[in-house]
Amino acid sequence: MCHWCNQHGDRDHKWYERVENYLFNKVFPTPEDQERVKQEMVKTFADTEWRYSDAEFIRNHDFLQARASKGFSSQIVIKEEMLRILKIAEEATKREDSIMVAGHCPCRLVYEGTRDYVCIGFGMPVTMSMEIGYGRLPGEGLTEYGGAEWKNLRKELRKGAKVPLKLEEAEELIDEWEKRGLWHIVMSRGRLPLIEAICNCERRYCTYWMNRFRSGVKEYVLKGHYIARVNPLKCTSCGHCFDRCQFGALHYSKTSDNVDIDMYMCFGCGLCYSACPNEAIELISRAKIPAIKNLW
Ligand code: SF4
Ligand code: SF4
Incomplete structure (x- = not known):
């Protein structure tokens, strides 16, 4: 078992196999905790969210180590595990009335200037980050989702075919990404053990890969099981x-x-x-x- 399984798994389940780790209200049970997370999210968006792939951060070992110790972490999983992860994520989104969305890869955007929708986010953090300003880019202000009230936004999002993403659509995407030769990672974005996203990436773009192999902070992407x-x-x-x-x-x-x-x-x-x-x-x-x- 890896150290995340020892800390956040149980005898029969790896850390990413426990539905409790996908439930925001279980990981952050009190209103004070939840408000703190939301405020941290606002601050992250304001400070660094879209700059974390900048060279100054990639080379900054202490900055990356500090982020990793706060729970910026991921682990490689095989396709079959990823399909199980999506089922658990879907169950969690139903229990908390949140959503699953396909999002573009910020790493590719930084390195290549392209929007490639190879990430899937789910659960309350996606819900909250959309409310705060999901998709905001440097100098671009807010996207169509940014700054909206969640209760109004949810109604709008559900009109779209892929927002929220349905489980069968997500499964098809995993198949497609596997054929493209993209590896799969399951991740927490600073709120371990809360699992809130998966990415499907490759070495030339993946910031997490770079943080491990160029900056030596291996928690960013752990080897798989x-x-x-x-x-x-x-x-x-x-x-x-x-x-x-x-x-x-x-x-x-x-x-x-x-x-x-x-x-x-x-x-x-x-x-x-x-x-x-x-x-x-x-x-x-x-x-x-x-x-x-x-x-x-
Ligand atoms: S070379 Fe062909 S047969 Fe051999 S392991 Fe690779 S894919 Fe399989
Ligand atoms: S890391 Fe390389 S050798 Fe190992 S499973 Fe992936 S492709 Fe195969």
Whole structure:
């Protein structure tokens, strides 16, 4: 079990498998807590929300470490886990009368100037952040959602086909993102153990990846609970998995005509596994391998 599971999971569930961790009113039970979170959100929007990908922050180890210690964290999950996560998230949104929305990736916007809708947010933080000014960008003021009263906004949002996002639509998106070769992460945005979003990303854009690998703050993206292993007897060296690994764990050796996966580098995203037409890659629990079971 990873440290988030030890702190926020239970005997039978990982931290992202407990519905309680998706319920704002469970994680922040008192009106004082809830008001504090809302005020922090307002402040974050005003201060840094859309600047966190700026170079000055990416290079600022202390700033990033402080954010990580407040609960800015994520973990790699495989597609099958992500589908279960969405079901739990949907149950939580029904219980709290909040919503699930597809949002654009702020990292891509910063690095490429494009809006690619590869993130899904859910629960009360999405609801509240829309009320505060969701989608606000530097110099752009507020979007059509920004600054609205939630009770009016909710009525408007529900008229749209994908806002709120339906569970079946979210599941289709996960499929599409898996085919595109985007890894999946489940995240808390500074309010651990509250789980409030998933992202589907790749190395060249992902700020969380950069915070771990360039700035050395590994809590930003923990390794997943699985690792991949190749069965050489089934592998035909067909090449479908060669470009899937963004963590440098999977290599093909032309000399030996073999695929090799380095278990120390594997993050367990499962992208090689889903690409293999010959079922030559299996995903095994990290917990079962003594050498890596505590490497997150
Ligand atoms: S996709 Fe499967 S069969 Fe093809 S090279 Fe990779 S492991 Fe081998
Ligand atoms: S080896 Fe496979 S499961 Fe491991 S990180 Fe690379 S693509 Fe993901």
